[in-house]
Amino acid sequence: MAFYSYVAGRTGRAPHIVILAVEPPLPTLAKVRIRKRGPEITVEIQASGPMPQSLVKSVEGVVDLLGLQAGWNSYSAKPIEPRNAIRAVQLLFELLGSVTPQPIVVPTPRGGIQLEWHTQGVNIEVYINSPTDISFFAEQLGSSESTEQPLANHEDELKSWLERICRD
Amino acid sequence: MTAEDCAKNFPDDRTTSDGVELLRRIPPRHFHFDENLGRLRPSSAAFEDDPDGDPMSVYRRDVIESEAGDVRRVVIGHQGYAVVSLTAGQVRSKRQTVFPDPLPEESSHAKVCGPKTKATRRWFSQQDEWAIQPPKAGLTERS
Numbered sequence: 001m002a003f004y005s006y007v008a009g010r011t012g013r014a015p016h017i018v019i020l021a022v023e024p025p026l027p028t029l030a031k032v033r034i035r036k037r038g039p040e041i042t043v044e045i046q047a048s049g050p051m052p053q054s055l056v057k058s059v060e061g062v063v064d065l066l067g068l069q070a071g072w073n074s075y076s077a078k079p080i081e082p083r084n085a086i087r088a089v090q091l092l093f094e095l096l097g098s099v100t101p102q103p104i105v106v107p108t109p110r111g112g113i114q115l116e117w118h119t120q121g122v123n124i125e126v127y128i129n130s131p132t133d134i135s136f137f138a139e140q141l142g143s144s145e146s147t148e149q150p151l152a153n154h155e156d157e158l159k160s161w162l163e164r165i166c167r168d
Numbered sequence: 169m170t171a172e173d174c175a176k177n178f179p180d181d182r183t184t185s186d187g188v189e190l191l192r193r194i195p196p197r198h199f200h201f202d203e204n205l206g207r208l209r210p211s212s213a214a215f216e217d218d219p220d221g222d223p224m225s226v227y228r229r230d231v232i233e234s235e236a237g238d239v240r241r242v243v244i245g246h247q248g249y250a251v252v253s254l255t256a257g258q259v260r261s262k263r264q265t266v267f268p269d270p271l272p273e274e275s276s277h278a279k280v281c282g283p284k285t286k287a288t289r290r291w292f293s294q295q296d297e298w299a300i301q302p303p304k305a306g307l308t309e310r311s
Contacts, residue, residue: 065197073195074246075225076218104200108213116211118202125212127286137286141204148286 027051029093034066034082041066045089054102055092058115061105062088068107077109087131088113095159099166120165126151126158140164169223171263174281178223180265181278186257189229190266190280191239191299196248199302205294208302210252212289223281228268229253229299231276239299242274248303252296262288 027049035042043063065080072079088105092115096103106114108129115126126136136154138161139146149157169177198214201207217224227242243249256266264282271277282288 068197073198073214074193074249076220076222078219104211106200106211106213107197109216110219114211114213116200118200118204121204123204125286125290135286137290 026097027055027093029090032086032089034085036066036082043085047093050098052096052098052100054100055096057102058092058096058105059089062092062113065105065107065113072107073109075109077107078111080107080113081111081130083131084112084128087134088115088128091115091126091128091134094155095162097166099168100162101165101167117162117165122161122165124158124161124165136161169217169221169281169283171282174223174265174267178265178267178279178281180260181268184228184230184256184266184268184278186255186260188256188266189253189299190226190256190259190278191229191232191242191251191253191276192224192226192296193242193246194250194252194302195246196250196302199250208298210250210293210296212286212293214252215284215289215292217284223267223279224284225269226254226278226280227274227276228278229276231270235275237276242276243300249300250298250302251300253299254292254296258295259292262291264288 027047030046030048033044045059062085066082066085068079070079071077101117101119103115103117106116108114112129117124121141124136124138128134134151135149136151136158137148151158194210194214198211199208200211202209215224229239232239232241239251242251259266259280262282264280267279267281269277269279
């Protein structure tokens with residue numbers, strides 16, 4: 001949600017209103033650090049700026065996955081790799097604006113993380129297999145429009161898909 | 169695993185007809201409400217092979233029922249889990265083999281072997297039907 005400053009005044013003619021749209025500063029991630037000592041996990045996140053609720057909850061969802069033990073899917077899934085969790089948190093800060101819906105945060109059996117949105121006729125899935133192996137899929141239901149790309153060099157394309165599902 | 173490796177190591181059992189239901193156990197982390205479909209569905213992440221390279225495990229409904237068993241036996245000891253069903257024909261249509269692999273503790277166990285591309289996993293996640301519905305308490309929280 002943008003913040004607006006309303007300036008009203010008179011110039012000798014009809015009153016006029018000037019609306020200045022002032023975007024709030026974006027949430028900025030300064031540092032993410034994860035320490036695992038045996039069963040104890042410490043996650044340190046330093047960030048500034050306004051934190052939309054969807055971002056807070058999504059980050060909590062990622063942190064929550066770090067508690068999964070080997071075999072968490074009843075088959076032979078691996079625990080979530082901390083480096084993938086760090087990359088997921090970074091991505092959430094990059095992708096989630098104040099009106100972006102909260103993604104579903106999904107662990108994968110190989111220790112990765114998926115971010116998923118299935119709303120407003122759009123399906124988006126982001127696959128974080130490793131910090132250097134990230135890709136995404138997006139499709140508009142009811143049309144033949146879809147894409148599957150590595151995230152590298154296609155960040156703007158992913159953001160434009162996310163804009164389709166932003167809620168005013 | 170490639171289709172060639174699967175044909176060699178986990179060959180398709182043609183005595184398992186295309187109509188046979190294959191049951192896949194779904195952990196609570198892997199189902200959520202899809203607003204587009206208007207229903208709960210599993211994530212595509214629920215249809216990966218095991219990290220050690222072993223093909224995806226399923227349970228044959230025909231074997232369970234031939235033993236006068238109940239499908240709920242595949243979630244015994246797995247609280248909060250759900251079970252989805254895909255047919256053998258559906259998985260074969262995506263270049264997968266169905267390989268019976270009975271275990272001492274579960275005679276209906278089988279493997280679904282084949283390259284599970286992201287597109288294949290997404291397709292599985294949208295085609296399946298619930299054999300055991302997710303419990304409400306296991307739903308993924310949404311904004």
